Amino acid sequence: MRDHEPLPGPAGPRLTTKEAAELLGVKPETVYAYVSRGQLGSRRAPGGRGSTFDAKEVEALARRNRRAGDGTANSGGELSVRTRITLIGSDRYYFRGVDATELAARHSYEEVAEWLWTGRLRPGITFTAPGSVVTAARRAVDALPEHSAPTDRLRVAAVAAAAADPLRFDLSEEAVLGTARALIPTLVAALPPTRHDHREGGPLAHRLWTRLSGRPADEACLRVLDTALALLIDHDLAASTLAVRVAASARAHAYAAVSAGLGVIEGPLHGAASGLAHKLLLDVLDQGDAAPVIADELRSGRRIPGLGHRLYPGEDPRARALFALLEDIPKAAPALAAARDIVDTTARHAPLHANVDLALAVLTASCGMPATAGETIFAVARTAGWIAHALEEYGERPLRMRPSGHYVGPRPPQPLPE
Template identity: 40%
Template sequence: MSGRLTANEVAERLGVELATVYAYASRGSLTRHAGPDGRSSAYDADEVELLARRARPRSTRRRPGAVDVVIGTTVSEIGDGWVRYRDHDLIDLVTWARFEDACQLLWTGDLAEPEPTPDPSDGSERDRLAVVAAVERATAALPSQAPVTARLVTGAAAASPWIPRATTTESSVLGASLVVEALIASLPLLGRAAPDGASVAGRLWPRVSEQAPTPARLRALDTTLVLLAEHELATSTLAVRVAASTRAKPAEAVMAGLGTASGPFHGRAAVRVHRRLAEGLGPSSADALGGFGHPVHEVGDPRFAPMLERVLAIASPRRREVIERYVATPPGAEPPNCDAALGALGFAAAGEPGITEAIFVIARTAGWLAHAFEEADEVPVRFRGRTLYRGPR
């Protein structure tokens, strides 16, 4: 679909009254353009079609200078209080799915079959071991106090030569799995290494915490990974798609997402929450940096409750009390979001502040690569912004 539609055509396509069309435009769900006569309204047909496919359009609380990017996708869909991965409701999915299941769903569109124990003679297992060795050699050269972002970027870069370019579904899944493996291997080992055949959560836990990887702790981490795996066109995901549009390889596209996620308003948002909890303090502010509110989920972040439930189940009584006191919504504040629960996980696991960034980006790599594979089917380098020059003439 392309071109412009009149307000009446939009109302017919959406099945709403004209007044509702104008309300969508005023809230930012549709962009109004001047019609051919200069007086009537016209609307972009592709934008209308995207809106029509949503269960309910969400309003956008724009800040001055905000830039909206709208693209078509089949990877995920979000609205106020709900998230779907390829038409599967996330809150239903997380009741049973492992992170591996979520990855398979996002990367292929199908839910995973139970994975067999890796065979050391299998080529994919040899590739995994080669990637781990390359990443461990590269990260060994970093200072012991190197920030998490530096370790993750180094790991992705070291693994890149071993990761095949995505040309088939099979090569896409293999390459994506190796990127996730590289990010896990880039983190220092704090406890006993996971045994062969361990899940992603099982391999990641000894790099998150010195605590023993009990079933409850692995469930808490696995639930968190599933809930954070994808969230539509977040800033880091847009960066990954832009990189993928240039036909960057999977690891390089992920590096674009890593750089974007390293900001305090995105992948590091939970770090501040973790630090406040570790200091026994309440929120410094009841906003996004404190783990409260969300620009889409105005009724409440649906990922928060299932994540926090798992976290509280593994927290010591003292840490549980600190967490519950922190997330009790301050008067007049918006509901807590997934960053509050992720910070609580880092605290409950007695991890170092900063480890929540690693958990976030390893989880989000699932969605990043799903978008990168989808972008590979689009026209190359289709993202081209324009500037409005404001300097001296």
């Protein structure tokens, strides 16, 4: 999608260039500068004279600018970074201007990753890793305690893979892409298999399945897993992605940048959210009714996982795409019904819709996977997006991701402490 085309979403009130400039407190030329930087969408006015702008989008940009002016831009989640990778609209999102859900429906995870990295599709591509790197990663992971979480294993595997690569400090695009195509399958191969006949070749989703479920996979299940990986590749500047860009801004190599992302996703509000939704779903399946389970969650002061997303007023488009595929899997029917029960029960008092964590929970709970499987899927998938953002950041001015602190402590000089 080109910069001058409108942002996706339902039609709303439109402003002229003059009206947008007045609301933003800038000159008309600056409005078009916002458009060229991807911070504002525009639409050609009827008759071809001038442009119009979505009023809500202009108001949101004005709020961000005001926050930047009073020193709180970095504390309110409104840090703005120019990017050409992902655009999020009101009910859908786009990878390099192409609808992400349509890409995921028609192409494999590896193909979508290539599109995100290069803007080119490579039909049939699969990622492979050198045997020596996989061996190093497995040895490091095998040395961890048995109870280690999947993200612990993935972080250790990334460090081991970096140590085995003497060219890791080469930050050229070709070298980083080579690193990405080897690192992602290394992360999967380093996870302990759940089946003796685990795969070492073929599409990444097939290899990952044998690390997540002890059940044999049919084509429908593998398609859902592959689609989930493709859908989760990127989602703009999520917390982990911002950490990756900070690392890349300091010119950390790609392995280190990915490690930064892996360190952030363990939080319950990020990668681990699907595990909480998985456990909630199992409780509903066990009791046969969402009402008492939801009541217990709220009584304990916990928020209901798997519901709502700050970027989507309606249903998360990633959840919508996965639910549609899960409908074709008979054994997923009970978990789907339980998910609907959760949404319907909470909708009585809060207009919350399903997000991708609840859809991942349906996938993992109905396919014999542990509660941590959703986090593993998320981490493996998002590695490709982190690489895309690292590549983009390597092309920017070094150390630009260095915000200034807004000091609110005691004014100096203070006396030395006793």
